Amino acid sequence: MWLLWAVIDRSSGLHRWAEDRASDEAALTRMAQGEGDAVAELYDRHARPVYSLALRILGDVTEAEDVVQEVFSQAWRQASRYNTSRGAVAAWLLMLARSRAIDRLRARRARPKIASDEHAADTLIDTGLPVDSQVISFEQITRVRAALDELPMLQKLAIELAYFEGLTHAEIAARLEQPLGTVKTRIRLALMKLREVLAGTL
Amino acid sequence: MTMSSTAHDELREQAAAYVLGALTQAEREAFEAHAATCVECKAEVQSLSSVAEGLAHAVPQHEPSSLLRARVLASVSGTSATAAPGTPGVASARVFAPWLATAASLALAVALGGYAATLRGRVGVLELRLHDATQRASESERQIADLRRTAAAAQSQVAVLAAPDLVRIDLAGQLRAPQASARAFWSRSRGLVFTASNLPPPPAGRTYQLWILTAHPAPISAGLFKPDPQGRVAEVFETPPDLPKPTGMAVTMEPDGGAPSPTGEKYVVGL
Numbered sequence: 053m054w055l056l057w058a059v060i061d062r063s064s065g066l067h068r069w070a071e072d073r074a075s076d077e078a079a080l081t082r083m084a085q086g087e088g089d090a091v092a093e094l095y096d097r098h099a100r101p102v103y104s105l106a107l108r109i110l111g112d113v114t115e116a117e118d119v120v121q122e123v124f125s126q127a128w129r130q131a132s133r134y135n136t137s138r139g140a141v142a143a144w145l146l147m148l149a150r151s152r153a154i155d156r157l158r159a160r161r162a163r164p165k166i167a168s169d170e171h172a173a174d175t176l177i178d179t180g181l182p183v184d185s186q187v188i189s190f191e192q193i194t195r196v197r198a199a200l201d202e203l204p205m206l207q208k209l210a211i212e213l214a215y216f217e218g219l220t221h222a223e224i225a226a227r228l229e230q231p232l233g234t235v236k237t238r239i240r241l242a243l244m245k246l247r248e249v250l251a252g253t254l
Numbered sequence: 255m256t257m258s259s260t261a262h263d264e265l266r267e268q269a270a271a272y273v274l275g276a277l278t279q280a281e282r283e284a285f286e287a288h289a290a291t292c293v294e295c296k297a298e299v300q301s302l303s304s305v306a307e308g309l310a311h312a313v314p315q316h317e318p319s320s321l322l323r324a325r326v327l328a329s330v331s332g333t334s335a336t337a338a339p340g341t342p343g344v345a346s347a348r349v350f351a352p353w354l355a356t357a358a359s360l361a362l363a364v365a366l367g368g369y370a371a372t373l374r375g376r377v378g379v380l381e382l383r384l385h386d387a388t389q390r391a392s393e394s395e396r397q398i399a400d401l402r403r404t405a406a407a408a409q410s411q412v413a414v415l416a417a418p419d420l421v422r423i424d425l426a427g428q429l430r431a432p433q434a435s436a437r438a439f440w441s442r443s444r445g446l447v448f449t450a451s452n453l454p455p456p457p458a459g460r461t462y463q464l465w466i467l468t469a470h471p472a473p474i475s476a477g478l479f480k481p482d483p484q485g486r487v488a489e490v491f492e493t494p495p496d497l498p499k500p501t502g503m504a505v506t507m508e509p510d511g512g513a514p515s516p517t518g519e520k521y522v523v524g525l
Contacts, residue, residue: 091330092323099318099326101311108313111413117322121329128330146310154275161418196308205449205488209415214276215309217416221271222278227415229422240270246305 072097076141083131091128098142099124102149109153109216119156123148154218192250199249207242210235262292269298273306411490417441423503425524427452430507436487436522438464438503442495446476448503450487453521456480456507463508464491465516467525468498476503478512501525 076097082090099120106119123145127134134144200208206228213219213227225235265288271277272285289295414420420441427434436450448464456462461480465473476491502525507518 088327088330092327095323095326099323100315103318103322104313104315105310107316117318117325120318120322121326124326125330143307146307150275150310193308193311196305197312200309200312209412211274211309212412213416214271214274215306217412219276219416220278220281221276224276227420236267236271239274239276240267243270243273243302243305246308247302250304250308 073140073142080127080131080134080141083128084134091124094127094141094145095124098145101142102145105146105149106153109150109218110156115156116153119149119152122152150215157218192252195249195252196246199246203242203245204238206230207238207245210238211242214239262288262295265289265292266295266298269295270302273299273302274309275306411447411488414441414444414447414490415439417444419443421500423500423524425450425503425505425522427522428520430454430519431521434485434522436503436505436524438500438524440466440493440500442493442497446491446493448476448479448487448489448491450481450505450522451485453481453485453487453505455483455485459510460507460518461510461512462487462505462521463512463516463518465504465506466493466497466500467502467504468500470498473504473516475512475514478508 076094079090079094083094102123103116103120106116107113110116110119126148127141127145134141203211209228210221210224213224214221219227221235221239222232224230224239225232228235230238265285268277268281268285269289272282277285285295289299418441420439423438423440425436425438431452431454433452434450434454435452436448438449439447446466453462461478463478464476466476467473474497476493477489479487479489481487502523504516504523505521506513506516507521508516
């Protein structure tokens with residue numbers, strides 16, 4: 053997942069601005085120096101979206117709370133290896149939360165792990181990929197929510213099964229009894245549509 | 255470019271699934287190896303990645319419990335959590351001389367007589383405003399409850415479809431609605447998702463009813479539904495855990511409130 057993490061950057065998120073991003077990076081630097089207070093700062097800025105994502109995936113408050121704890125523990129442990137020039141801390145935290153939550157979901161279904169967040173974290177350093185610092189605004193998120201509801205149902209189901217249920221496209225194809233190629237196309241169309249919505253060209 | 259363009263095209267197709275985390279480990283590794291040296295694929299991932307982050311942010315937002323904050327901070331620093339931000343300090347009490355207090359209370363009593371009438375008027379105005387505000391608040395609460403229901407319905411649809419024991423039944427339009435079609439997904443553990451399109455709007459006083467056909471001779475009612483103005487349906491129904499395995503489904507038109515067994519015409523049927 054390093055590639056995704058490296059380019060996901062998009063500076064943090066909806067309500068966030070350049071100075072927040074700078075503060076995040078400063079907090080991570082302080083965490084790397086062993087300052088526990090910096091974790092509190094990072095937590096206060098990001099716990100809500102991290103928790104909300106985990107809760108959406110797991111549907112269970114206790115497990116979502118465990119994920120939040122794991123994510124911030126991991127950020128604490130790996131702060132020294134985090135290269136601030138590589139991108140937004142918020143996007144990284146959300147990606148860790150998604151991986152951890154999906155891992156739990158897969159364990160619940162007694163399936164083999166597909167992606168490991170440790171793998172993601174181990175390899176996210178030192179990639180040479182470009183960083184984009186576009187900021188996602190509240191307004192964009194609102195448009196994404198609306199656009200999601202307007203997607204054809206199978207497109208919407210396909211991306212939800214992938215992103216929030218952690219199914220691979222082959223598993224989604226089996227689940228929906230659709231050919232794999234069709235599922236790939238649906239996922240692609242849905243993402244391209246949402247990308248246009250994000251870019252504000254629709 | 256060292257890779258053949260066919261292989262490149264195939265890998266580029268995977269960018270969307272990659273961004274959503276929907277590739278197997280082997281597929282992911284192959285894609286990453288390719289994208290690391292492919293400008294086009296890298297750009298594709300980059301431009302789609304904001305969508306993944308958008309999805310992460312688009313979920314309903316919930317405030318984590320304050321206990322969690324303490325737990326997280328304790329676990330990472332090995333020390334107790336940092337104090338919660340600013341509890342207000344106690345303002346220092348002012349001391350009046352007793353005579354001053356007496357004089358003040360006398361003056362206050364005189365002033366209050368006149369003031370009371372003014373206050374009664376203002377209380378009336380405030381009561382009216384409060385009434386308005388309460389009404390608006392309950393309207394907002396109702397809207398929030400509606401939104402929650404919608405969100406919960408969408409989540410349970412996905413939960414059913416992700417069930418390991420999923421059964422799918424396709425339903426075809428009958429004489430009354432030849433253009434209609436429907437599909438049902440059933441899982442013993444998670445319930446039933448029913449989707450349909452091109453169903454005509456039911457006349458006043460009538461409703462659609464979904465029936466589950468099993469080895470048992472009597473159809474079992476799954477529930478009632480109304481299509482949206484475009485004739486589409488996407489509903490989740492709970493089914494009893496001891497339901498015999500469905501062999502088919504049918505939708506009939508029934509009086510409002512539904513019927514204990516099918517009486518009306520069939521609209522879509524799947525066996």
